[in-house]
Amino acid sequence: MRALTWQGTHDVRVETVADPEIINPRDAIIKVTSTAICGSDLHLYDGVIPGVLSGDILGHEFMGEVVETGPKSNLQKGQRVVVPFTISCGQCFHCAVQEYSCCSNSNPVEKQDMSANLYGHAMAGLFGYSHMTGGYSGGQAEYVRVPYSDIGPIVVPDHLDDDTVLFLSDILPTGWMAAENADIRPDDTVAVWGCGPVGLFAIQSALIMGASEVIAIDHYPHRLELARKLGAKVINFHETNVLEALMDMSGGIGVDAVIDAVGMEAHGFAIENIMDVAKQKIGIGADRASALRQAILAVRKGGRVSVPGVYGGLADKFPIGALMEKGLQLRTGQTHVQRYTKDLLAKIEEGKIDTTFLISHRLPLEQAAEGYKNFKQQQDSWTKVVLKPGMESA
Template identity: 85%
Template sequence: MRALTWHGTHDVRVDTVDDPEIINSRDAIIEVTSTAICGSDLHLYDGVIPGVLPGDVLGHEFMGRVVETGSDSTLKKGQRVVVPFTISCGGCFHCQIQQFSACENSNPAEKQDMSAKLYGHSMAALFGYSHMTGGYSGGQAEYVRVPYSDVGPIVIPDHLDDDKVLFLSDILPTGWMAAENAEIQPDDTVAVWGCGPVGLFAIQSAIVMGASKVIAIDHYPNRLALAKQLGAEVIDFRKTNVREALMEMSGGIGVDAVIDAVGMESHGFAIDNMVDVVKQKVGMGADRASALKQAILAVRPGGRVSIPGVYGGMTDKFPLGALMEKGLQIRSGQTHVQRYTKDLLEKIEDGTLDTTFLISHRLPLEDAARGYECFRTEQDSWTKVVLKPGMDMPAAN
């Protein structure tokens, strides 16, 4: 089959690789009909996530049609399914309390030491996201093996197009959980750093949850326009002092809740962030946390901090004093996707949530390398890239 494989920093290629096979009785094989490039994939592309090996198949946002099942799978051949990016067994302590992204069993034992040494506990498995998270092949491919297929995938009715439901795999539930973690109340003013896909879905979710005012912070004009279209007020951080603006927009008290939808590769001109950029490039530091630091300083005392943005290592000059002295609450983590998919599918069906506005480009799988490059370098206009296996390449001019 054809699949998008990693070969080094800024070097991804569509190669011919072995077809997946049923290994466990709970497995299923999915023929991929749509798969997307995620902002988290760019961390792999930029070489800032350890444990990625040449030839690894990338991609964790995908859906398709069931073509083969193990004897204990609950899926049936021919069903259309969206597959959560988190691989979860359904039976361990964490899965039983719906903390699916903390599954104890999905990451093979021989892989667990890699993340346990860094984080104190091993990570759960994810599709297409390094050997720290299990080394499972991802979904930017024609076919993919889905472990624990009786737990993760959600069956999609045929009347819903792929574009409407693909993002149930990751970014829609991630944005929803980000807003939920912010514990939004009806009179709240909420600030969201980053108007990428997760940030935009966090904005949409916060508005649906009843926030009184949502403020979006970014510097890309098109992204800010999309946030405004959703109902947010906007701040261009390159033109405005963000903290002063947030104080004014919140009546002088500070915003009630903040959401960092940027993560480890944040931009900014503060001296600490520029130093972090240099250290990340030379391997001395892992994370640039300018957005998170700014959010902690901007939220009101007693406020809530939600962190859906991906962080992978350490950061310097963290405002720990502000966190403690202001009495802030912090909630973060990989998304417990399976907890949210049924409810969010219903919200898509009844029109409460829309996802299609985000898609800017649809490309053949064979053109995935260009998709990665443009998604990274042209972030204002390339808001979301969907790859279609089997789609013909456009004719050359």
């Protein structure tokens, strides 16, 4: 089959690789019909996530048709399914309490030390996201093996096309959980750093949950316009002092909740962020946390901090004093996708959530390297790239 493989920093290639096979009784094989490039994939592309090896197949946002099942899968051949990026067994302590992204069993034992030594506990398995998360092949391919297929995939009705439901795999539930972690309350003012796909879904989710005002912070004009169309007020951080603006907009008290949808590769011209960029490039492993630092300073005393943005290492100059002295609540984590997919699918069918406004480009899988390059270099206009295996090249 054809699949996108990682070969090094800023070097991804579509190559012919072995077809996946059923390994365990709960497996299924999916013929991929749509797969997307995620902002988190850019961290792999930039070489700042450890444990990625040459030849690894990328991609964790995908859906497709069931073509083969193990004897203990509950899927049937021919069904259309969206597959969560989190691989979860459904039986461990964490899965039992719907903490699916903390699954104890989906990361193979022989790979658990890679993340346990860094984080204190082993991470769960994720598709296409380094050997720290199990080394599973991802979905930017013609076919993919789906472990624990009786727990993860959600069957979607034929009247909903791929574009409408694809983002149930990751960014829609991630944006929803980000807003949920911010504990949105009526009349809240919420600030969201980053108007990429997760940030935009977090904005949409916060408004659905009842926030009276959402303020979007970014520097890309088109992405800010998308946020404005969702109903947010916007701040361009290249043109405005963000902290001063948020204090003015909140009557001097600070916003009630903040969401960092940027993560470890934040932009910005502050001296500490410039230093973080330099350290990250030479491999010291310092996450660029300028968005998170600013969010903690901006939120009101007693406020809530939600962090869906991906961080992988250590952050310098973390304002732990502000976090403690202001009495803030901090919630973060990989998304417990399976907790949300059923309800979010219902909201899509009812027309309460639009998922297609993000898509800027649809490309054949064979042009995936072009998609990565442009998604990285032209983030204002390339807001979301969907890859289509089997699609003819233009």
